[in-house]
Amino acid sequence: MDAVILAAGKGSRLRPLTEDKPKGMVEVDGKPILTHCFEQLIELGADELLVVVGYKKQAIINHYEDSFDGVPITYTHQREQKGLAHAMLTVEEHIDDDFMLMLGDNIFEANLRDVVNRQQEERADAAFLVEEVPWDEASRYGVCDTNKYGEITNVVEKPDDPPSNLVMTGFYTFTPAIFHACHLVQPSDRGEYEISDAVDLLLDSGRTIDAIRMNGWRNDIGYPEDRDEAERRLRDEPIAADADSESGEGDASAAQSGE
Template sequence: MKAVVLAAGEGTRLRPLTADQPKAMVDVDGQPLLAHCLDRLADLGVEEFVIVVGYLAQDIVDAFGDAYRGIPITYTHQEEQLGLAHALLTTEAHVEDDFVLMLGDNVFDANLRTPVRRQREKRVDAAFLVEEVPREEASRYGVCATNQYGEIVEVVEKPDDPPSNLVMTGFYTFSPAIFDACRNVEPSDRGEYELSDAINRLMASGSTIDAVPLDGWRVDVGYPSDREEAERRLRESSSDLESRAEAGIDGSRR
């Protein structure tokens, strides 16, 4: 599969860390935030990165060039910050088949292979990695409702009164059908073309979306305190891998 990474954001909530650089270039444990995303995707064996850039785009292009870990990079540009569905549409000409989508402001150590396997089964049209969070935090995310089979039946974007505490983590697999759904959404009250609205349109057209529970951890780096939390978790994971290696236990990532 190809991997689409959305990295066009300014990161106003991360200031002063983003005073003179895009959110994707914020240092997290010694490397840019975007590099953590690309490393996890490279571990999955993706064949190409399609990175959406916007704010201070040239900083990202200069830093990553035309390949990362030997995997070619194609860049698309979101000229205006009009939402995730709008950003995703900029990649349509470069995606011909099922693909992985990752939001470029997340750090993962989790079961990313599971949604990819579900997508390849062709039983479903999409698969999302989801997690339960404290209800008071759910309003930061796209909140999911599921049926008895573990399939997503509704997504609500950043609701004031979340209907559940099950949220999307920013890691998805899709078929190209998502592009038609993105084209047909209207601007939300926030003035953005929401990915959640496109997902709801996709389901309304008959598509089946699996909810895959997170096994491991992820940090959505939205605030400076989130960056500190991501660094703490990365160091703990690194220490655990070293301990397992010394004990002769296979410490390879999921």
């Protein structure tokens, strides 16, 4: 299974850490955020790393070149940062089967393997790792509703009045059907092509998207203090990145992150 990593953002909220580098190259516990992402995706079985770059892209390309730990890297360029659905279309020509998607500004110590395992079941069109957050934080993310079967029924991107406190965390699996949905997305009120709108189009077409409740933790590295918190957790609270089903696979919730 290939892995797509979205790493084109400017990371303006992370300044001064991103004044001379892209967000993915900010170090957390001694290595760039992207290195954490790559290591986990390879552990999950990634055959190829497809990295969407943009802001200060050459710093990423020069650092990793054409492979990481023996796994080939292909770079695609998002020339303007117009949202995650827009970024996704830059990798469309390279994907012809199910794939993993990770936002390249997240640090995970969680049950990512449960999401991959669910995608490999025949009935799954997509699976998302999701998290229940405090209500006052939900508006920072893509907020989801789920049904009694643990399936996502609706996603709203960064709503002023969240319909739930279940949010997408930044790790997903998809079939190539997501690309058709991304082509149909219209700009949101924020002027971006939102991945949440593409997900809703998948749902409208009758696709099944399963929500897997997160066991462990993740940090969305949006601000310098988030980097500091992730470092503290990595040093003090190690949890296997591929924790399996003792977490109870398939409980529903949902979320997204990223800038």
